Amino acid sequence: MNKHMATFIQDNLDEILVRWQEMMKDDSDEKFFQIMSQDVINKTSREFAELMISNLFEGENNYENRLNEFTSKVVRFGWSISFVMKAINHFAQVVYDMLEQNKTITEQNMKEYVMVFAEWINPMRDGIVETYAKTWERTVQLQKIALQELSASLIPVFDKISVMPLVGTIDTERAKLIMENLLDGVVKHRAEVVLLDITGVPVVDTMVAHHIIQAADAVRLVGAKCMLVGIRPEIAQTIVTLGINLKDFTTTSTLQRGVEQALAWTNRKIVEVEED
Template structure:
């Protein structure tokens, strides 16, 4: 691919500053304010410059190195929080702008020739940018999911042989499995004698959730520890009664404080006030 056969290389080099200024304005016009309100003008300028650098490098020598540049560019866009719709529309606006500036005095026939040139030179780059954006976004979401899973069922030692698992949010089957795994591993790791499952932050306790909790309690008992269910609010207690859920095999307390007091008693300790 020779530079001479590329109609964009010289034009972009000569009109680079004008392209960037006008493209920035178009990007801000298509923005729904979620991006521009928190991103400075300099960031827009940097992104525009980086994209144009990618175009020029591809026009000169479309080798494997360009994929690395596109990947870095797309990852930066993802980190900025730009949506797929926003970046896709922005690339379209850039293509329209470039076409308009290059065909100000062209005939219809010359414009059609340039349309074919766009398909050959610009479209592949934009497709690669969107492909790498999607890949980078998927990796980011995957890492976030792993991080959330690690935080979804933490087991925290609060006293010797006493641990607490605070649960917040809904409990589905996948999360219930993680709760079970963390409980069993944590009991062994921390040599826990008593485990408190705190459901203060769980909005709904239905039959499925109760079933998972009972299973977790039984599993903890089988590895030699006792399990307390704490944080049962009045509305949760009423739901449990209405659903006919049997928690008779599980020790329950209405608050974490009461649960810790009971756990201390089970381990032959108690909290006492020291008189001055």
């Protein structure tokens, strides 16, 4: 019966996909069908259909390989897990309705076909959820590593003056990376003044402040001064409300003011030169 159903799907795949796409467009809030070209939609839909059929035809190993490949692709497209579940349910519904319309499913064999559909769909749901979770976790981890690498480097802007722009949430793991890069950068660039720019840090709580204070103390131990720049009004209010002690810090609201102060500490300043 499984092979008979798989053959039916293959023979009527074009009509099934048309009906399935219509159901997905009507029922889903996802942007995939709105922003992707029709060629991409058709190609991805056909791959999805082949995945749906593959566990009826193929062995377990081939099906798992196809499942992994497809799940990786839909994660890149931004399909949510609820969107994937809707896709599975609607595909099964279209197939069931068409089998019922051509009298393949009758009142006499309905219970048997319901069991066949359950054995077909339920393992697929479980497999996709598990594979999707692993793929998404791996994707998020790679994005996290990329963010860490991009947002924890010390950049020399003037002789003896360097800036470290911080972006995103600072947790214990990132704080360790910041500390390592900060100290290595101070030695490498022979920095005398380091500006920690927190303009891109959305929230500064007690834990984040603790990590920043630790980083500043470490900078002082290697013979450089540390300044905290990019303190927005809402961040300043949070720091005061939480009672975080930053009295040992020189702080400024903008990177520009911080650079001016750093130049002053190194006996320099920016002046305008009039042209003759």
